[in-house]
Amino acid sequence: MRKRIKQHRLLTISMSLAVALTANLDVMAETPDIGPLPPLKINQAKAELGKRLFFDTRLSGDSAISCASCHDPKYGFSTNKALSDGYPGNKHFRNAPTLINTSHKKVWMHDGRIGTNLNDVTRGMITEDYIMNMDMRIMQERLKQDAVYLDMFEKAGYGEPSNGKVRKAIPEYLKTLTSRGAPFDTGTMSESAKRGMALFTGKANCTACHNGPLFSDGSSHNTGVPENFDIFRDPFRHQAFIAYNMFMGNENYMNLKRDPGTHVQTHKADGSDMGKFMTPTLRELKYTAPYMHNGMLQTLEDVVEFYNNGGGTDSNKDTLLKPLHLIDSEKQELVAFLLALSGELLTTEKHVWTDAYPNEYEPIEDWRNVRN
Ligand code: HEC
Ligand code: HEC
Incomplete structure (x- = not known):
C-alpha cells in the first residue's frame, strides 16, 4: 500500500477504489498522499507589517542582522552556506x-524542539543569543520610535507596537511564503519527472518518510548523514553549539562531538535516539542547497546517490533505508521529480502584496563584510 502511486488528480477515484478494494485502511493513514498544499487565509495589513519586520535589522541586538540575513529570499528563504551564520x-x-x-508545519527546527506555533519560533529567533540576541523590551521601544511602524501597527489593528504583536505579525508574513507554480502542482511535469515520481512513490520508497502535501511525515529519523566537523573546528560555532546543548540539558556537552538531533526531546539513556532529525519538506529544493541539517550534501545528485547507497553509516540508522540499486537514468529521473516540486523564486518584489510602504530593509549582500 505504501508503494501505491499517488497522484492528487486521481485522489478521489483512488481513495474510493482503495476503500472498496482494501481492508487495511490503517496503512493508508500512515502515509498521507502527496499533493497540493491547502490555501491559507491571510490578513494583508498584518502581513505587510510582518514583512517590514522580517527585513528590519533593528530587531537584532546591535542592529546588524535581520531574519533575512540567514533566511535569504534568493536562496528560497534559507542560506547557501552549509552552516548558517x-x-x-x-x-x-x-x-x-x-x-x-x-506555516504549514506543526513542528519546527531540525530537532523538532518547538511544537507549539510560529509565534514561539519567532520569539526564539529574536531572543536567542547566537541568533539575533535581542531583548524584546528594547525592541519594542525601538519600534515605537518609528512613525511608519506606529502607522502600520495601528492599521493592522494591533494598537501600539508590542512584543506580542511582533510575534503575531511575522508569522502572518510567513504565511505569504508558499510554493507557487511548481510543475508538480500545476500538472506540467516532464516525462522524466513523472517517471521520477513513480520511483519516488515506488521502488525508491521515499514516501515512507516524505509524504503528505509537504513531503514530510513530520517525524524524525536517523539517515546517517555524516557529522559536519566545522562545528568543532570553529570556536565561533562551537560556543553556540555548547550553549545550545547546555540549555537543552544534553549530557557531557563540553565533550560532545556530534549533533544529538531529536535526542533533545527524548533523552534516551542508551543514546539510540542520537542523530535523528526531522524529515524536511522537499518543496523548493531548487533554491535551498546545500542539503541536510548540517549542509553536508551539496547537490540533489549527491542526495540521490546517498539514498542509493542506503543512506550513511550510523548504528542508529533507520531500517527503512536500504541500497536502492538505481541505474543512472533512474537517478536522473528522481532528481527531475525533486526539481518539479519547486516553483518560481519568491523575491520580495514578486509578493502578491501591493507594497504600501517601501522596503528600506533589503537584505545586505554579505553583512559580515559590511561590519568588518
Ligand atoms: C543568524 C541566523 C538566523 C537568523 C537571523 C534567523 N534565523 Fe531562523 N533559523 C536559523 C537556523 C540556523 C535555524 C535552524 C535551527 C535549528 O534547527 O536548531 C532557523 C530556524 C527557523 C525556523 C524553523 C523552520 C523549520 O522549518 O523548522 C523559522 C520559522 C525561522 N527560523 C524563522 C525566523 C525568523 C522569523 C527570523 C527573524 C525574527 C529568523 N528566523 C532569524 C537561522 C537564523
Ligand atoms: C527513513 C526516512 C526517510 C526516507 C525513506 C527518505 N528520507 Fe529523505 N530525509 C529524511 C530525513 C530525516 C532527512 C533530514 C536528514 C538531516 O537533516 O540530516 C531527509 C532529507 C532529505 C533531503 C534534504 C532536504 C533538505 O532540505 O535538506 C532530500 C532532498 C531527501 N531527503 C530526499 C529523499 C529521497 C529522494 C528519498 C528516496 C530515495 C528519501 N529522501 C528517502 C528521511 C527519509
Whole structure:
C-alpha cells in the first residue's frame, strides 16, 4: 500500500477504489498522499507589517542582522552556506531551513524542539543569543520610535507596537511564503519527472518518510548523514553549539562531538535516539542547497546517490533505508521529480502584496563584510 502511486488528480477515484478494494485502511493513514498544499487565509495589513519586520535589522541586538540575513529570499528563504551564520561574534551549527511553506508545519527546527506555533519560533529567533540576541523590551521601544511602524501597527489593528504583536505579525508574513507554480502542482511535469515520481512513490520508497502535501511525515529519523566537523573546528560555532546543548540539558556537552538531533526531546539513556532529525519538506529544493541539517550534501545528485547507497553509516540508522540499486537514468529521473516540486523564486518584489510602504530593509549582500 505504501508503494501505491499517488497522484492528487486521481485522489478521489483512488481513495474510493482503495476503500472498496482494501481492508487495511490503517496503512493508508500512515502515509498521507502527496499533493497540493491547502490555501491559507491571510490578513494583508498584518502581513505587510510582518514583512517590514522580517527585513528590519533593528530587531537584532546591535542592529546588524535581520531574519533575512540567514533566511535569504534568493536562496528560497534559507542560506547557501552549509552552516548558517549567527549573531555577530557567533556562528550557527546548523543549516538555516527554508521558510517557504513553514506555516504549514506543526513542528519546527531540525530537532523538532518547538511544537507549539510560529509565534514561539519567532520569539526564539529574536531572543536567542547566537541568533539575533535581542531583548524584546528594547525592541519594542525601538519600534515605537518609528512613525511608519506606529502607522502600520495601528492599521493592522494591533494598537501600539508590542512584543506580542511582533510575534503575531511575522508569522502572518510567513504565511505569504508558499510554493507557487511548481510543475508538480500545476500538472506540467516532464516525462522524466513523472517517471521520477513513480520511483519516488515506488521502488525508491521515499514516501515512507516524505509524504503528505509537504513531503514530510513530520517525524524524525536517523539517515546517517555524516557529522559536519566545522562545528568543532570553529570556536565561533562551537560556543553556540555548547550553549545550545547546555540549555537543552544534553549530557557531557563540553565533550560532545556530534549533533544529538531529536535526542533533545527524548533523552534516551542508551543514546539510540542520537542523530535523528526531522524529515524536511522537499518543496523548493531548487533554491535551498546545500542539503541536510548540517549542509553536508551539496547537490540533489549527491542526495540521490546517498539514498542509493542506503543512506550513511550510523548504528542508529533507520531500517527503512536500504541500497536502492538505481541505474543512472533512474537517478536522473528522481532528481527531475525533486526539481518539479519547486516553483518560481519568491523575491520580495514578486509578493502578491501591493507594497504600501517601501522596503528600506533589503537584505545586505554579505553583512559580515559590511561590519568588518
Ligand atoms: C543568524 C541566523 C538566523 C537568523 C537571523 C534567523 N534565523 Fe531562523 N533559523 C536559523 C537556523 C540556523 C535555524 C535552524 C535551527 C535549528 O534547527 O536548531 C532557523 C530556524 C527557523 C525556523 C524553523 C523552520 C523549520 O522549518 O523548522 C523559522 C520559522 C525561522 N527560523 C524563522 C525566523 C525568523 C522569523 C527570523 C527573524 C525574527 C529568523 N528566523 C532569524 C537561522 C537564523
Ligand atoms: C527513513 C526516512 C526517510 C526516507 C525513506 C527518505 N528520507 Fe529523505 N530525509 C529524511 C530525513 C530525516 C532527512 C533530514 C536528514 C538531516 O537533516 O540530516 C531527509 C532529507 C532529505 C533531503 C534534504 C532536504 C533538505 O532540505 O535538506 C532530500 C532532498 C531527501 N531527503 C530526499 C529523499 C529521497 C529522494 C528519498 C528516496 C530515495 C528519501 N529522501 C528517502 C528521511 C527519509
